[in-house]
Amino acid sequence: MATLVKFYKVKHNDYRNRHLLATRNLDYVPHKGAYVELSGQLFLIEDVLLNLDVCEYEIAMTRA
Secondary structure, eight states, X not given: OXXXXXXXXXXXXXXXXXXXXXXXXXXXXXXXXXXXXXXXXXXXXXXXXXXXXXTXXXXXXXEX
């Protein structure tokens, strides 16, 4: 079953000023510390949050 995952670009530990990069339906949610490539750029996952109100994951990433 696919899960809605939203990928946000953040500066290190600055979660208030985040920018939505992509929204995907994934079977597997990446974990903290993993690397993700998006549009030829490499990102490091800083935090993974499950929003129970809307049943979707929000992933905060920084440029690696």
